[in-house]
Amino acid sequence: MNWLVFLAIITSTDTLKLTEEKAIEIALQNNPTVKAAKLSIEASNSDVMASRSSFFPSISASATYARLSYVQKMTMPVLEYLEPGPGGILIPHYRFESMEFGKPDNYKLQLSVSYPIFTWGARLNAYKASKLNLQASEIDLKITEAQVKNQVEKLYYTTLMTKSLYELAQTAYEEKKEHYEAVKQRYDNGYASDFELLRAEVEWKNAEPTVIQARNGYRSALDALKFAIGLPDSIEIQLVDSLQFVEYNADVDSLVDFALRNRLDLKKMDIQIQALKRLKAAQSASDKPSVFVSWQYDYQRPHGFEDKWGGSWTAVIGAQMPIFDGFKTKAQVNSMDLQIQSLRVMRKMAADGAVLEVKSAYRDLTAARNTINSQLENLKLAKKMFSMAEEQYKSGLATSLDVMDAELAYLSARVNYITALAQYRSALADLKLSLIAGKGQSGAVAGQQPNMQPGPSSMDRGQSGEPRVGGQPGGMGGQSGPQGEAAMGRGF
Numbered sequence: 354m355n356w357l358v359f360l361a362i363i364t365s366t367d368t369l370k371l372t373e374e375k376a377i378e379i380a381l382q383n384n385p386t387v388k389a390a391k392l393s394i395e396a397s398n399s400d401v402m403a404s405r406s407s408f409f410p411s412i413s414a415s416a417t418y419a420r421l422s423y424v425q426k427m428t429m430p431v432l433e434y435l436e437p438g439p440g441g442i443l444i445p446h447y448r449f450e451s452m453e454f455g456k457p458d459n460y461k462l463q464l465s466v467s468y469p470i471f472t473w474g475a476r477l478n479a480y481k482a483s484k485l486n487l488q489a490s491e492i493d494l495k496i497t498e499a500q501v502k503n504q505v506e507k508l509y510y511t512t513l514m515t516k517s518l519y520e521l522a523q524t525a526y527e528e529k530k531e532h533y534e535a536v537k538q539r540y541d542n543g544y545a546s547d548f549e550l551l552r553a554e555v556e557w558k559n560a561e562p563t564v565i566q567a568r569n570g571y572r573s574a575l576d577a578l579k580f581a582i583g584l585p586d587s588i589e590i591q592l593v594d595s596l597q598f599v600e601y602n603a604d605v606d607s608l609v610d611f612a613l614r615n616r617l618d619l620k621k622m623d624i625q626i627q628a629l630k631r632l633k634a635a636q637s638a639s640d641k642p643s644v645f646v647s648w649q650y651d652y653q654r655p656h657g658f659e660d661k662w663g664g665s666w667t668a669v670i671g672a673q674m675p676i677f678d679g680f681k682t683k684a685q686v687n688s689m690d691l692q693i694q695s696l697r698v699m700r701k702m703a704a705d706g707a708v709l710e711v712k713s714a715y716r717d718l719t720a721a722r723n724t725i726n727s728q729l730e731n732l733k734l735a736k737k738m739f740s741m742a743e744e745q746y747k748s749g750l751a752t753s754l755d756v757m758d759a760e761l762a763y764l765s766a767r768v769n770y771i772t773a774l775a776q777y778r779s780a781l782a783d784l785k786l787s788l789i790a791g792k793g794q795s796g797a798v799a800g801q802q803p804n805m806q807p808g809p810s811s812m813d814r815g816q817s818g819e820p821r822v823g824g825q826p827g828g829m830g831g832q833s834g835p836q837g838e839a840a841m842g843r844g845f
Contacts, residue, residue: 545753
């Protein structure tokens with residue numbers, strides 16, 4: 354069902370549950386670059402039809418009326434009789450009549466048919482070139498769609514990341530609140546100092562702005578995603594998928610080989626080279642003789658010297674031979690030769706660039722996977738340390754500051770793990786894109802592009818020492834594998 358029809362039945366109070374697949378589907382229907390690529394295909398298809406028309410005869414009809422202001426006349430003597438004269442001489446008597454070479458009113462209906470029967474393959478090559486251009490336009494659409502899909506995936510999982518960071522900020526707020534209540538209980542029993550109680554309360558209160566900032570970041574990410582895929586701002590959306598790990602195993606050599614055989618941009622350049630060869634062959638026929646036939650039927654009045662309607666036809670077969678065109682054809686053919694050579698050089702560069710792109714994406718994916726593994730181990734250790742600090746504090750074997758330090762390390766580990774997940778999913782998306790298309794700008798989705806580098810602002814301390822959850826790391830989506838891990842939750 355078309356998404357416009359789907360949205361039409363949604364009221365302002367409903368929430369659209371948006372999966373990654375649905376987000377991509379909506380974006381592909383609304384992205385202006387995709388629409389432009391589709392229009393380009395229609396234009397190329399019209400060019401094919403225009404080229405195909407050269408195989409049909411050209412038929413034309415015309416109707417004319419001409420009024421002559423002056424009709425040429427010729428006066429001629431006409432012998433009427435001979436009169437006998439003196440001495441037996443016959444004397445002729447004439448009368449003079451005028452003869453018109455035409456009529457003031459002239460009517461003409463004409464039907465013409467012409468057809469070039471031999472053009473040295475110019476028509477066939479031009480037609481095949483237009484078909485190849487149509488194939489190139491279709492590949493352009495596929496490239497654009499792949500790039501749009503890549504960008505929407507990143508934006509979708511960037512939004513999931515901000516959601517996870519928001520939930521993490523809420524979790525940290527609740528943990529600080531629970532710690533404050535534990536310290537207050539010990540204070541009431543005389544086991545904690547005023548400083549410990551005040552410090553715990555300050556940490557708890559300082560966590561509230563972080564929750565507000567994280568919530569605003571999540572809402573901004575939702576708005577950016579809606580804008581990117583073309584949803585109206587009035588539609589509330591709820592993301593269905595989750596930020597999870599997806600296992601991907603392949604060796605770099607097989608990926609490079611796959612890219613060189615399947616990259617759409619390389620296929621497009623191969624087709625463009627073939628199209629130029631066809632156009633070159635068509636152009637080289639410009640200085641060669643051609644053979645044509647034509648037939649014409651005229652139905653007119655006056656017909657001959659009579660003021661009445663009458664018809665006649667004329668059939669012609671002929672040949673035309675260009676003698677000298679100022680070396681125009683030679684120059685045009687040479688220009689196309691150079692274009693073909695240039696495109697071959699660019700194709701070689703594109704193939705080398707594709708290899709580098711695949712290798713770079715594979716390295717990024719491997720590094721992101723290793724980061725996830727290390728952060729997952731660190732997360733388990735930080736969680737264990739935090740649990741131990743809480744138990745020791747309840748037993749009086751640790752201070753409140755020890756608990757807060759362990760809590761901060763645990764919070765930082767969770768932030769780093771979520772960031773690592775997002776970076777891995779983004780690297781996986783880029784690797785998949787590098788196998789079928791390049792990272793051009795033609796398929797870019799309108800809106801903010803996700804920055805996959807967490808930067809120094811992902812986790813820092815304020816003046817009071819509280820952790821701040823921030824940054825704009827992005828992500829890339831896909832279905833979770835059997836070894837998928839939840840991005841964030843109370844379990845961590």
